[in-house]
Amino acid sequence: QVKMVETGGGLAQAGGSLRLSCAASGRTFNYYPMGWLRQSPGNACEFAAAITWSGSSTFYGNAVKGRFTISRDNTRNAMDLQMNSLKPEDTANYYCAADPDGDYTKSDDWRFWGQGTQVTVSS
Numbered sequence: 001q002v003k004m005v006e007t008g009g010g011l012a013q014a015g016g017s018l019r020l021s022c023a024a025s026g027r028t029f030n031y032y033p034m035g036w037l038r039q040s041p042g043n044a045c046e047f048a049a050a051i052t053w054s055g056s057s058t059f060y061g062n063a064v065k066g067r068f069t070i071s072r073d074n075t076r077n078a079m080d081l082q083m084n085s086l087k088p089e090d091t092a093n094y095y096c097a098a099d100p101d102g103d104y105t106k107s108d109d110w111r112f113w114g115q116g117t118q119v120t121v122s123s
Contacts, residue, residue, distance in 0.1 A: 001026045002024070002025075002026040002027045002112055003024070003025045003026050004022055004023070004024045004025075004096050004097075004098065004112060004113065004114035004115075005022065005023050005024075005025075005114055005115070006020060006021070006022050006094060006095065006096050006114045006115070006116060006117035007020070007021050007022075007023070007117060008020040008021050008117060009094060009117030009118045009119045010118075010119070010120070011120045011121075011122065012086050012119070012120070012121050012122070013086075013121070013122055014086060014087055014088055014121055014122065014123050015085060015086065016086050016121075017082070017083060017084045017085075017086065018083045018086065018119060019080060019081070019082050019083065020036070020080065020081040020083065020094055020096075020117060020119070021078060021079070021080050021081075022034070022036075022078060022079045022080070022081075022096030022114060023076070023077070023078045024077045024078065024079075024096075024098065024112075025077070027112075028077055029053075029077060029098045029099065029112075030053060030074040030077065031053045032053055032098050032099040033050055033051065033052050033053060033098070033099070033100055033104060034050070034051055034053075034072055034079045034096065034097065034098045035047070035048070035049055035050035035051065035059075035070070035096070035097050035098075035100065035104055035110065036048040036049045036050075036068075036070065036079075036081045036094055036095065036096055036097070037094075037095050037097055037107050037110070038090075038092035038093065038094045038095065038119075039092055039093050039095070039116075040091055040092040040093070043092075044107075045095075045107035046061060046063070046092070046107075047061045047104065047105040047106070047107065048060070048061050048063075048064050048068065048081070048094070049061065049064065049068055049069075049070040049081060050070065050100070050104045051070045051071070051072050051079065053074075055071065055072050055074075058070050059104065059105075061105070063089070063090075064083075064090070067083065067084050067085045067086075068081060068082065068083050068084070069081070069082040069084075070082075079096060081094070083119070086119075086121045087121060088121045088122065088123045089121075090119060090121050091119060091120050091121050092118075092119060093116040093117070093118050093119075094116060094117055094118075094119055095113055095114055095115075095116045096113070096114045097110035097111075097112060097113050097114070098110065098111065098112040099111040099112055
């Protein structure tokens with residue numbers, strides 16, 4: 001059974017930092033892209049970041065570019081998201097995902113998902 005578990009969410013002040021982690025089990029994603037998407041109440045799921053299987057290339061949504069950094073460790077079947085300079089608009093439930101089938105910026109194209117971890121940024 002494939003399982004992806006996010007950790008590291010919580011409360012941060014604007015301008016602060018948080019680091020999210022995603023641990024996968026039941027299947028290796030070493031040869032698949034992985035990514036982070038987020039969703040806040042009343043809004044559509046939004047692409048945040050993605051990383052190729054080797055980690056050699058990364059991609060970011062415009063809202064987080066320059067502030068968030070995605071990384072992965074294939075020896076642990078895991079992925080992280082370092083979030084700096086947080087803003088209240090970063091408040092959302094953050095999901096790790098793997099194996100996009102097509103356009104990685106589209107949430108519907110990701111095949112495997114975690115349950116999400118809540119990030120709340122206060123002003």
